[in-house]
Each structure stands twice: as C-alpha cells, then as structure tokens.
Amino acid sequence: xxxxxxxxxxxxxxxxxxxxxxxxxxxxxxxxxxxxxxxxxxxxxxxxxxxxxxxxxxxxxxxxxxxxxxxxxxxxxxxxxxxxxxxxxxxxxxxxxxxxxxxxxxxxxxxxxxxxxxxxxxxxxxxxxxxxxxxxxxxxxxxxxxxxxxxxxxxxxxxxxxxxxxxxxxxxxxxxxxxxxxxxxxxxxxxxxxxxxxxxxxxxxxxxxxxxxxxxxxxxxxxxxxxxxxxxxxxxxxxxxxxxxxxxxxxxxxxxxxxxxxxxxxxxxxxxxxxxxxxxxxxxxxxxxxxxxxxxxxxxxxxxxxxxxxxxxxxxxxxxxxxxxx
Amino acid sequence: xxxxxxxxxxxxxxxxxxxxxxxxxxxxxxxxxxxxxxxxxxxxxxxxxxxxxxxxxxxxxxxxxxxxxxxxxxxxxxxxxxxxxxxxxxxxxxxxxxxxxxxxxxxxxxxxxxxxxxxxxxxxxxxxxxxxxxxxxxxxxxxxxxxxxxxxxxxxxxxxxxxxxxxxxxxxxxxxxxxxxxxxxxxxxxxxxxxxxxxxxxxxxxxxxxxxxxxxxxxxxxxxxxxxxxxxxxxxxxxxxxxxxxxxxxxxxxxxxxxxxxxxxxxxxxxxxxxxxxxxxxxxxxxxxxxxxxxxxxxxxxxxxxxxxxxxxxxxxxxxxxxxxxxxxxxxxxxxxxxxxxxxxxxxxxxxxxxxxxxxxxxxxxxxxxxxxxxxxxxxxxxxxxxxxxxxxxxxxxxxxxxxxxxxxxxxxxxxxxxxxxxxxxxxxxxxxxx
Numbered sequence: 063x064x065x066x067x068x069x070x071x072x073x074x075x076x077x078x079x080x081x082x083x084x085x086x087x088x089x090x091x092x093x094x095x096x097x098x099x100x101x102x103x104x105x106x107x108x109x110x111x112x113x114x115x116x117x118x119x120x121x122x123x124x125x126x127x128x129x130x131x132x133x134x135x136x137x138x139x140x141x142x143x144x145x146x147x148x149x150x151x152x153x154x155x156x157x158x159x160x161x162x163x164x165x166x167x168x169x170x171x172x173x174x175x176x177x178x179x180x181x182x183x184x185x186x187x188x189x190x191x192x193x194x195x196x197x198x199x200x201x202x203x204x205x206x207x208x209x210x211x212x213x214x215x216x217x218x219x220x221x222x223x224x225x226x227x228x229x230x231x232x233x234x235x236x237x238x239x240x241x242x243x244x245x246x247x248x249x250x251x252x253x254x255x256x257x258x259x260x261x262x263x264x265x266x267x268x269x270x271x272x273x274x275x276x277x278x279x280x281x282x283x284x285x286x287x288x289x290x291x292x293x294x295x296x297x298x299x300x301x302x303x304x305x306x307x308x309x310x311x312x313x314x315x316x317x318x319x320x321x322x323x324x325x326x327x328x329x330x331x332x333x334x335x336x337x338x339x340x341x342x343x344x345x346x347x348x349x350x351x352x353x354x355x356x357x358x359x360x361x362x363x364x365x366x367x368x369x370x371x372x373x374x375x376x377x378x379x380x381x382x383x384x385x386x387x388x
Numbered sequence: 389x390x391x392x393x394x395x396x397x398x399x400x401x402x403x404x405x406x407x408x409x410x411x412x413x414x415x416x417x418x419x420x421x422x423x424x425x426x427x428x429x430x431x432x433x434x435x436x437x438x439x440x441x442x443x444x445x446x447x448x449x450x451x452x453x454x455x456x457x458x459x460x461x462x463x464x465x466x467x468x469x470x471x472x473x474x475x476x477x478x479x480x481x482x483x484x485x486x487x488x489x490x491x492x493x494x495x496x497x498x499x500x501x502x503x504x505x506x507x508x509x510x511x512x513x514x515x516x517x518x519x520x521x522x523x524x525x526x527x528x529x530x531x532x533x534x535x536x537x538x539x540x541x542x543x544x545x546x547x548x549x550x551x552x553x554x555x556x557x558x559x560x561x562x563x564x565x566x567x568x569x570x571x572x573x574x575x576x577x578x579x580x581x582x583x584x585x586x587x588x589x590x591x592x593x594x595x596x597x598x599x600x601x602x603x604x605x606x607x608x609x610x611x612x613x614x615x616x617x618x619x620x621x622x623x624x625x626x627x628x629x630x631x632x633x634x635x636x637x638x639x640x641x642x643x644x645x646x647x648x649x650x651x652x653x654x655x656x657x658x659x660x661x662x663x664x665x666x667x668x669x670x671x672x673x674x675x676x677x678x679x680x681x682x683x684x685x686x687x688x689x690x691x692x693x694x695x696x697x698x699x700x701x702x703x704x705x706x707x708x709x710x711x712x713x714x715x716x717x718x719x720x721x722x723x724x725x726x727x728x729x730x731x732x733x734x735x736x737x738x739x740x741x742x743x744x745x746x747x748x749x750x751x752x753x754x755x756x757x758x759x760x761x762x763x764x765x766x767x768x769x770x771x772x773x774x775x776x777x778x779x780x781x782x783x784x785x786x787x788x789x790x791x792x793x794x795x796x797x798x799x800x801x802x803x804x805x806x807x808x809x810x811x812x813x814x815x816x817x818x819x820x821x822x823x
Contacts, residue, residue, distance in 0.1 A: 137467045138489035138781060224639035225566075225651055242639030246799065250642070333574060334641055335796035350464040352785045353489065 127359040135356035149360035167341040171319040182266020215328035218257040247337035273307030309380040423451045427477035430456040433742035437526045440732035444725035473710040482523040482706040484513035488779040494706040496520040502727025510702040523704035527742030530767045532664040538681040545685040556635035568635030570657035572648040575791040589690025591618035598774035610820035615809040667741035684766035699776035789819035
C-alpha cells in the first residue's frame, strides 16, 4: 500500500478525478498495463483525444495518399492496382517537374522568405522604438495577417489587371505604358511574390519584434557608452542576438512557402503556360484536374520528402550560423 | 377532494395522450416526406431548372434540398462521392465536359419521359457503354458571337476573320471602342478564342479532324493537329490581333471569362464570344453598360472555313447509381416533370438565357421571342462540325497541354510560332495517350 501511494500528489489527483476509494485504486494501480505505471497511463489518457484526432485527420490521409501513390488510382475509375514506382518514375522524369516546377518552387520560396524577412525586420526595428501612435501603426501593419490569402490574391489580380487595374492607371498617369502583368513569366511571378510578401511580412515583423523586445538591455547600454553607431549596434549586437528567432522564422516560413497554393492558383493558375507553376499546383493538377490521384499523390510524397530534407539542411546551416555567432 | 385530484389527473392524462398522438402523427407525416438532395453549382440557370423540379416536389410531398458547390471543386468532389457509391446526392449536375468520366457511376436516363424531346446530338457526350444516355438535359450551352448593336447594323457584323480585323480597326479608329474583340484565353477558357477560331478555320485538336470516336483517334496514335497550317493560321491570327492590329488587349492570354466579360460589359470592346448563358448578364443594367445593346451573330469564318460553325452542348442532371431504388424513382419523376414543364422552360430562357432542353419548344419560342430567334440564327441554324470537347478520360490533360502550347506560342515572336507548335506536338500526343 505504501509503495503504491508513495506519491501523495498523484493520489489526491487521481482520487479527485475518479472519485473512487483507495481500495479500488490500489487494485487498479497494482495491475501494470503494458509495463506502464499509472502516472504514464494517466498522461497517455490525457493526450489520447489529440492523438486520435491527429491520426484520423493527418496520419490516415497521409498513409492513404502514400498508398495511392503506388497504385493505378484514377479518381473517376479507381482500379487501385499495384504499379510499384511507376507514378514516381513519371514525376521524376517529367521535364516540366524537374526544370520548371522545382526551380519555380525554390525560387519563389527563397525570394518570398528573403523579402519578407528583410521587410519584417525593418518594420520590427521601427516598431521597437517609442513614438506616439505606435500601437496604431502596429495594428495597421498587422492587418494583412487578417486577410485570407485567396481574398488578397483576388484583389491583387484585379489591381494588376491590364485594363482596369489601379497599378496601370498609376503607371499611365506617370507617363509609362500599361503592362499586361500576367502574360509574361517574370511580371506574373512578381505579382505573386509581392502578394505573398505583403501577406507574410507582418508575421515576420510580429515575431521579430517580440524577439527584439526580449533582448537584454545591457549590451545596448554598453554600446551607447562606447558611442557605437546605430548600424554597428545593429550589425554586431542586435542581429547576432536575434539570430535564434530569425532561424525559427525562416525555417517555418520556408516550409510554408514551399507548399504555397492559394495565391499562385488565384493569381496565375501557374500560367502563362506553366511558367509560374509551383509544386503544390503540380500535385493538385495531376490529382484533381487530370483525376490521376495516384500520380498526384506521388508528386505530393516527393514534395514532402524534398521539403523534409531541405528543412533539415536549412535548419542545420542556420543553427551553425547561430552557434558561430555566440 | 380525492375525486377532484383524480379528475384533474385524468384530464391531464388525456391531454398528454392527445398531444403525444398529434406529435406522433405530425412526425409520421414528416417522416413520410422523402428528401431528394441535389448537388449543383449555384447559377441562375441551374436554380431555374431546380425551381421547375421543386414545383413537382411540393405537389408530391417531396422535400428538395439544394446543395450548392463551387465550380472549382464540383467535379472532383462529386467524382469522389460517385466512386465511393454513397447516396450523398440523389441528383447531380452533369456537364458534357466530364460526361465520359461518370458513365459507369450514373443511371441510364432513356426511360425518363420527355427524353424523346431532347436533342440526341447533345446526349452523345453522356452515352454509357450500352449507348444509353446517362443525363437529362437542363439547358443548352452554346458558344455565341456577341456584338454591339449600337455600333453595328446586323449586315455590318463581320463574317470572316479578315472582316473582324477590319471592322474592329474602323471602330477603334472612330473612337467608339477601345478594343475590337475580347475573349478569354487562359486555361479552361480556351473555347472563347483558340477553339472557336480553330473550328471556324476547318481545323481541330486531333486528327482525323472532327473525329470524336476514341478508338479511331487511338488508332491514329492521337496525332495532334496543332502544328498543321490551319492551326498555325489561327495562332498567327490571335498573335496579330494582340500585337500587330491591336484589336485585342495584349493581356488577353491571361484572361478568364471574368476579365473578358468585364471589358465587354464596360463597353470597351465591340465583340466577344462566350456561352449564351451570359446573355442575361450582358443585358443586366445593374452590371452592364451595354444592356439592351447586345446582338448575336454566327461565328466569323477563317480563311479555310466554308461556313459558320457552332458548338451546342448541354448542362444536364444525372442520378448516381448508388441512390436507393425508391429515391431513384422519385428523382426520375421529378426530372420528367422538369422536361414536361414548358412554361417553366420558357421562363428559364427569359430569365437566364438558358435555351430549353425540350427542343420541340424551340419553333414556338422562336416565333414569339426575338432574342431566341436571334440565337437560333447565330447558333442553332449552323450545324457544329464536332463536339466542343473530346469524350475520353485524358481530355482534361489534353486540354491543358493544348492551352500551355498555344499560350506559350503567343508569348514569343510571330516567326517562332511554327516551331513552338511543332515542339508542342509530342506534348499533346502524350497527354491524349495518358503518358
């Protein structure tokens, strides 16, 4: 008895939870299940609903998709015949996937993350200063975070419309010729990029501002005493101390940018002629426009593997950068 | 006192019993009411068709539940419900564009009264392996060449590609419009520029031209026609329209029907080509600056074309095979009622511009309604050379491949068009063959 009830806190918690008598608890606790003591079982019971939900809505679909990627699985007539690596071979030997989709995806990811990071850091540094109305500016800057990406993309598409768009109106009023933005690869890519940067810069600003406000004041006071310039203070104190936050932001956002779908789909649908198509559109088009669920799943699995490897490498590189800076 | 209590209790007992019985009866009545769920796309034509079915449903104690879905996910979602053979929907919207995909999963409809009054041509997209139709027409969707009646008399409307350029340039020069022709080109809108022009130039996507029999196309190794001279002429026509003659906006390769319709409805263009189902929208004074000034005419003909062509397909309804027999029967009765509802079909045309599925009504409607007469002269009087899609599962991939090659060709220099089309041949062949 004393062995089982050695932890008075656990006992009181269990008693109040289950409202059962000591005798019954003793019997229950004396029977180890799968080698787990009652504390571990209790902890497992607490996380069970979350595990159940995660399994149902994350693990099972992933496994279903992975299973489909090895099968002849069209959506309109699912034979589900095992075809081994055929779908993977198709995707990995598809010139469009290798020479258009992947470069576009990584190009978009690097450009979006870099621009959002630089702008977000700039905004965070500005907001880290005290000035009248700072709270209002903070709120306004955060507004894009409250806009659904699809809505933002529809607005941008019309803003850059060659006939009615405000951007061309401004260009024409300045004496420039109107530009058909969405008809060429790089202008279309630019429109997609600025939409994404507009949406995600506040997220960077918010996290980096939180990081800035948590930095200890002493190094900055010392720099002030040494009459260090603002740039040198930023370069040699702020940036190195902020690196852990930057690393986390970059890794999370890079993974997210890799799977961007809504903005690209709404603005250009991957066009003109697939020139702005990214990985998630490729998988979607294969699975749901061509109704080849097996091939779309194989593309998704390949994409997932690429991003896992990429995130690990990126995290390691950035982590080393943080370690070096310490 | 005891007696009083007993009397009260008895009264209470009777009241409760009566209430329970009444509730039971009303539950019974509602339980007897069958619910028919319709999966559809929210669109005035589809709602008008459902209104006809609802009239019958109300008269027969059937509850019709409308389940709207976005166009962008409709086909994928309904395909998934069909292949899982659940009875999530009793009736679904069906489109010729994916007629070939669902033939295994939807009921034959040849036994529905009124089907004999529909156009057998439009049902070809929905035939199952036993050559029985699997859809009930809701409204015809026909490509229509629209022009501005305030700018041109009917006899001045261009009838050839060359005239289209010439008239457009004249109207632009006179400052009456910013653009001559505007039409959608981006993926899934290919009909409104590339394809009507292709068919009007006696050309097609695959060879033999205008063949839609899968086995014959397969036997010909899905030979694309995109690099043929007739197709090259079409690409050059559009390249010139945007870059040389400047009768079309330079951004047109990225236009969906939204942008194209917006330009036409803003009064900035003299001509467009789109489904007739947009006629109501063009004439809505709340949304369109050209309301009441829109005419319809036959497609202009290309240099190789001999006569105007057209396309004439339908939006339809279908019944999934997984629906229980009793509800299938009700669904068929309801669809038969829709086909028999002449007044409802005429009202649908007047309200939405959706031509009635019952073609026996057309002569009457043509005599009474000048708009329907105009549409008939523009479209129905001109026999299509072929269906406006290919009816095999690889069609979406073929469509996308064509769109990519054509738009890619228009992005470059004019002199590079032939090579760009030649480079696209294998892409189209592979897409059609499913490789």
